[in-house]
Amino acid sequence: MSAADRDAVRAWILKTVPKLEPAQLTDDTKILKDRVITSLQIMDLILFIEARRKGSIDRTRMKPESFQSIRSICEAFFGGLDG
Amino acid sequence: MAETMAPRPLPGHTWYGEGQGAFSGAALALMRRLDGLFLELAAACGAEEHVFPPFLPAGALNRIDYFGSFPHLATFPVNLERDEANLAKFSCAAVDDSERVRLTAIEAPAHVLTPSACYHFYRLFEGRRFDQPVYVTTNAQCFRREDHYAPLERQWAFAMREIVCIGLAEEVEAFLAAYRVRVDALIEKIGLPARWERATDPFFNPGSNSKYVMQQLLPVKHELVYDGRLAIGSVNFHHDHFGRAFDMQRAGVPLHSGCVAFGVERWASCIVQQFGADPARWP
Numbered sequence: 554m555s556a557a558d559r560d561a562v563r564a565w566i567l568k569t570v571p572k573l574e575p576a577q578l579t580d581d582t583k584i585l586k587d588r589v590i591t592s593l594q595i596m597d598l599i600l601f602i603e604a605r606r607k608g609s610i611d612r613t614r615m616k617p618e619s620f621q622s623i624r625s626i627c628e629a630f631f632g633g634l635d636g
Numbered sequence: 637m638a639e640t641m642a643p644r645p646l647p648g649h650t651w652y653g654e655g656q657g658a659f660s661g662a663a664l665a666l667m668r669r670l671d672g673l674f675l676e677l678a679a680a681c682g683a684e685e686h687v688f689p690p691f692l693p694a695g696a697l698n699r700i701d702y703f704g705s706f707p708h709l710a711t712f713p714v715n716l717e718r719d720e721a722n723l724a725k726f727s728c729a730a731v732d733d734s735e736r737v738r739l740t741a742i743e744a745p746a747h748v749l750t751p752s753a754c755y756h757f758y759r760l761f762e763g764r765r766f767d768q769p770v771y772v773t774t775n776a777q778c779f780r781r782e783d784h785y786a787p788l789e790r791q792w793a794f795a796m797r798e799i800v801c802i803g804l805a806e807e808v809e810a811f812l813a814a815y816r817v818r819v820d821a822l823i824e825k826i827g828l829p830a831r832w833e834r835a836t837d838p839f840f841n842p843g844s845n846s847k848y849v850m851q852q853l854l855p856v857k858h859e860l861v862y863d864g865r866l867a868i869g870s871v872n873f874h875h876d877h878f879g880r881a882f883d884m885q886r887a888g889v890p891l892h893s894g895c896v897a898f899g900v901e902r903w904a905s906c907i908v909q910q911f912g913a914d915p916a917r918w919p
Contacts, residue, residue, distance in 0.1 A: 585853055592849075595850050
């Protein structure tokens with residue numbers, strides 16, 4: 554299940570950022586710090602995560618570390634890559 | 637409009653109770669002295685000083701979605717339509733018993749009173765091509781509509797000194813890091829209990845504003861908070877937000893920007909809260 558979540562998050566990023574080469578995107582790519590995801594796309598990413606996990610995320614209490622990479626998103630919202 | 641009083645008034649400051657006040661005597665001298673300290677800080681990076689008018693074009697702020705993010709803060713200069721009939725109608729009953737202006741037909745405002753000092757630089761440098769980082773500074777009268785005001789600490793009109801760097805990302809990050817150290821040295825020298833805290837800008841409807849969400853997830857703003865309650869300054873990393881919106885580039889790449897901001901009245905309030913009302917005891 555976690556691999557499916559990771560693949561889904563990865564597929565969403567590649568679809569949203571078409572100029573990004575798949576080889577450039579690893580589980581640890583800093584998607585916010587390196588500006589892979591812009592402020593215009595961050596809300597869509599949150600909506601995607603909410604839809605996939607079937608639960609809302611409080612927009613005013615989010616932790617920066619949760620959204621830094623595919624790995625951190627999976628750990629924060631989908632039980633991690635290995636779990 | 638609710639009013640709250642500052643714990644200790646500043647001698648020479650006359651509060652008008654409408655979000656603004658007058659400075660005389662010791663208060664005026666303190667404001668000038670504080671701004672002189674900030675100018676000394678600006679000189680450390682060779683920042684060139686500029687002076688700007690009070691209005692910014694609404695179109696320029698619209699390009700950075702100012703009205704989507706901060707509609708509650710905006711103040712507009714409003715003009716009557718200039719046809720004679722309209723002016724005559726207005727002149728007959730311009731102000732009512734509650735001392736409110738009874739506007740007749742008005743022109744759609746095309747300007748905004750400056751909400752942040754650094755916006756003037758992005759307008760000034762629009763379309764420019766640079767070959768090295770730019771360091772600039774200004775002290776602008778800023779205007780932010782609030783739901784309540786307090787003398788020196790929350791004003792509709794207030795003085796903001798900013799030091800700005802426009803350059804490559806690493807140049808701006810180095811600038812901001814250096815200024816945190818310089819500001820730390822200043823507050824230690826003055827003897828103000830203040831520390832840096834992560835912060836976000838006061839967005840309208842923040843939960844549904846993508847820029848607010850981004851600021852939460854990728855911290856770009858730190859405020860210098862006095863006594864655990866009052867932000868007296870901030871350092872802000874804008875990434876290439878303004879570089880893209882105002883087409884500022886180096887070698888074909890949109891430039892990054894960052895600023896260090898000081899709320900001069902708030903610093904004056906800190907001095908009087910910390911050291912008392914007697915100017916002889918001020919540092």
